[in-house]
Amino acid sequence: MGHHSDSKTTYKQEFFDREYSAKEAYSRLWGFTRKYRFRIYLGVLCGMLTAGTLLPLFQVIQPALDKVGEAEHGNAAKVAALPVSGKAVQPTPSTASTSKEERKVLKEYGKVKKLAQKLGFEMQDEDEALGAPLLFAILVIVPLAAMARCAFLFLNKYCLTWAALHTVKDLRCSILRHIQEQSMQFHGRIDVGQLMSRASSDPRLVQHIIQQVLQEVAEAPFEIVISVGFIIWTAVQNNMLPTLVLLVIGFPLFMCPVVLLSRRIRKWAKKALERYSVVGSRIHEILTCVRVVKAYNTEEFENKKYEQANQSMLKASLRAVRWSLFVTPAVETVGIFLLCAFVVWCFIAKVKLSVIVPMLAPLLLIYRPIKQLSKLQVQLEQCRAALSRLFSILDVRMELPEKADAAPKTAFTDKIVFDNVSFRYDTAERDAVSHASFEIPRGKVVAVVGGTGSGKSTMSGLLARFYDPREGRVTMDGVDLRDMRIPDLRNLVGSVMQETLLFNDTVEANIKYGSPNATHEQVVEAAKMANAHEFIMSQPEGYERQVGEKGFALSGGERQRIAIARAILRNPPILILDEATSALDTVTERLVQDAINRLMANRTTFAIAHRLSTIRDADLILVMREGEIVERGTHDELYAANGVYRHLCDMQKTA
Numbered sequence: 001m002g003h004h005s006d007s008k009t010t011y012k013q014e015f016f017d018r019e020y021s022a023k024e025a026y027s028r029l030w031g032f033t034r035k036y037r038f039r040i041y042l043g044v045l046c047g048m049l050t051a052g053t054l055l056p057l058f059q060v061i062q063p064a065l066d067k068v069g070e071a072e073h074g075n076a077a078k079v080a081a082l083p084v085s086g087k088a089v090q091p092t093p094s095t096a097s098t099s100k101e102e103r104k105v106l107k108e109y110g111k112v113k114k115l116a117q118k119l120g121f122e123m124q125d126e127d128e129a130l131g132a133p134l135l136f137a138i139l140v141i142v143p144l145a146a147m148a149r150c151a152f153l154f155l156n157k158y159c160l161t162w163a164a165l166h167t168v169k170d171l172r173c174s175i176l177r178h179i180q181e182q183s184m185q186f187h188g189r190i191d192v193g194q195l196m197s198r199a200s201s202d203p204r205l206v207q208h209i210i211q212q213v214l215q216e217v218a219e220a221p222f223e224i225v226i227s228v229g230f231i232i233w234t235a236v237q238n239n240m241l242p243t244l245v246l247l248v249i250g251f252p253l254f255m256c257p258v259v260l261l262s263r264r265i266r267k268w269a270k271k272a273l274e275r276y277s278v279v280g281s282r283i284h285e286i287l288t289c290v291r292v293v294k295a296y297n298t299e300e301f302e303n304k305k306y307e308q309a310n311q312s313m314l315k316a317s318l319r320a321v322r323w324s325l326f327v328t329p330a331v332e333t334v335g336i337f338l339l340c341a342f343v344v345w346c347f348i349a350k351v352k353l354s355v356i357v358p359m360l361a362p363l364l365l366i367y368r369p370i371k372q373l374s375k376l377q378v379q380l381e382q383c384r385a386a387l388s389r390l391f392s393i394l395d396v397r398m399e400l401p402e403k404a405d406a407a408p409k410t411a412f413t414d415k416i417v418f419d420n421v422s423f424r425y426d427t428a429e430r431d432a433v434s435h436a437s438f439e440i441p442r443g444k445v446v447a448v449v450g451g452t453g454s455g456k457s458t459m460s461g462l463l464a465r466f467y468d469p470r471e472g473r474v475t476m477d478g479v480d481l482r483d484m485r486i487p488d489l490r491n492l493v494g495s496v497m498q499e500t501l502l503f504n505d506t507v508e509a510n511i512k513y514g515s516p517n518a519t520h521e522q523v524v525e526a527a528k529m530a531n532a533h534e535f536i537m538s539q540p541e542g543y544e545r546q547v548g549e550k551g552f553a554l555s556g557g558e559r560q561r562i563a564i565a566r567a568i569l570r571n572p573p574i575l576i577l578d579e580a581t582s583a584l585d586t587v588t589e590r591l592v593q594d595a596i597n598r599l600m601a602n603r604t605t606f607a608i609a610h611r612l613s614t615i616r617d618a619d620l621i622l623v624m625r626e627g628e629i630v631e632r633g634t635h636d637e638l639y640a641a642n643g644v645y646r647h648l649c650d651m652q653k654t655a
């Protein structure tokens with residue numbers, strides 16, 4: 001029993017699932033983001049500019065340290081001796097020994113001083129020659145830099161978030177559009193709850209990739225490039241070329257933990273998504289079948305199954321979290337060892353402190369973007385798992401093909417012909433319909449009867465072109481349904497099914513479904529013809545009454561009459577009735593049957609009947625058994641033949 005229960009929480013691999021390489025997944029994702037590339041480019045550029053603010057910081061470190069060293073040796077007087085006017089002076093013994101680097105610093109200081117004077121600042125006094133420039137930088141340059149950084153950060157985050165939300169919206173819409181294009185073969189094989197999870201929840205990871213990861217991609221690599229570039233420049237300036245060898249060897253070691261753990265992260269991220277789908281499927285099934293659950297008092301049983309599904313998802317999620325959280329400590333450990341190795345090397349090579357410290361600053365700052373990149377790899381693997389699930393759906397090709405030169409068809413004038421039609425479901429071992437041949441002349445009623453699984457509903461699906469025949473063809477006025485435009489065919493064929501499902505909307509909206517341009521008066525007229533107007537107006541809300549999820553606020557007969565009103569309003573020339581009165585009581589059946597009779601007037605009707613009394617007047621009755629038509633004729637002819645139909649009639653005591 002325990003094993004059986006656990007199997008309920010196991011993700012059922014869909015027949016269309018497949019793995020996608022990182023190149024496949026992200027190139028496909030770019031196809032969705034391409035139209036928003038300007039925003040993405042702007043966001044990435046602003047992120048790079050934000051990261052670029054580190055460069056001025058690195059540039060002032062070594063000159064500042066050099067100045068400290070000079071102060072210790074009594075050379076600070078060189079700066080104090082600068083002329084206030086900024087005019088050139090003759091070199092003195094003290095200024096003659098000024099190095100090239102020092103002269104460069106003094107020259108830059110002169111430029112800043114002139115700019116400050118134009119703005120009304122006096123940067124130099126007798127007591128604090130270098131304090132005024134610092135004050136000027138704090139009051140003017142630093143605030144300007146801070147405001148620029150703030151603007152860049154805002155544009156970076158807003159542009160990427162905007163692009164992410166639009167991409168996810170497009171992705172969700174594409175998935176729904178694609179799912180709806182698939183044939184009923186596809187919909188008969190999928191788990192609706194798991195499909196809902198893929199279509200609604202998985203795109204959130206895609207949003208995170210564009211919104212968060214691209215932000216880090218914009219900053220982290222640029223920060224790394226600036227830091228590494230500065231280290232190389234400093235090493236070259238100070239003749240520390242062997243240090244570059246250590247950098248070339250050590251830097252790739254940062255990414256070793258990421259590469260080694262990425263496969264496991266992707267594996268468990270995918271399992272977590274799959275088991276999340278199971279949780280979604282379970283709650284969808286429970287809520288859909290809530291009447292059965294309550295009727296059989298199985299709430300506790302369903303609660304336990306749902307708890308098991310959540311427990312299974314929790315285990316997979318924690319496993320994925322453990323592997324992803326291990327990446328950052330591993331990268332940190334590698335970084336500490338590499339930093340220690342660098343310091344040891346500098347000690348052995350007797351490198352001056354004023355040279356080491358400027359290189360340590362970018363080495364320490366480079367740790368944060370490298371850690372970001374390690375997290376980035378985790379996120380990319382998680383998103384790749386989600387993208388594989390999404391693109392697996394988008395790559396399903398089970399839609400009914402429509403020819404590029406499909407013939408327009410706006411009217412039905414002659415007859416429908418089933419010409420030696422056979423059909424088999426993908427998962428079935430035998431044909432659901434086998435070598436069926438008959439005609440439905442315009443204005444006539446053809447009914448089909450038979451036991452459960454005899455192929456009656458499949459026949460109606462072939463007429464509505466929910467499926468295509470495996471052999472033979474179905475024609476309308478001599479045109480194969482496969483050669484017609486699908487929208488034209490749908491406009492010509494209307495259906496009233498045994499299980500009437502309504503949308504969670506008003507009564508009027510449900511009647512107008514498929515006829516959005518109908519007026520309220522036309523809706524009322526259709527409701528009257530369907531014997532629905534009286535019960536609709538018996539409620540205070542009238543036509544604005546909410547029917548509830550799947551129409552559960554209404555009785556079965558009320559739902560059927562709403563569906564009939566919907567078909568009357570749509571006014572199709574061809575009508576499919578699939579056991580429309582089989583689940584109703586006698587009184588309600590009479591009301592519904594009366595409405596159906598009005599609906600059938602002047603229409604070509606294909607009726608699937610469970611209660612044979614409803615089709616006694618049909619022009620042709622087909623009797624099916626195991627997919628084959630075993631008898632055909634009128635009611636009187638078939639009853640007199642004393643065959644299968646006579647047996648069915650006697651069982652229902654209709655003769």
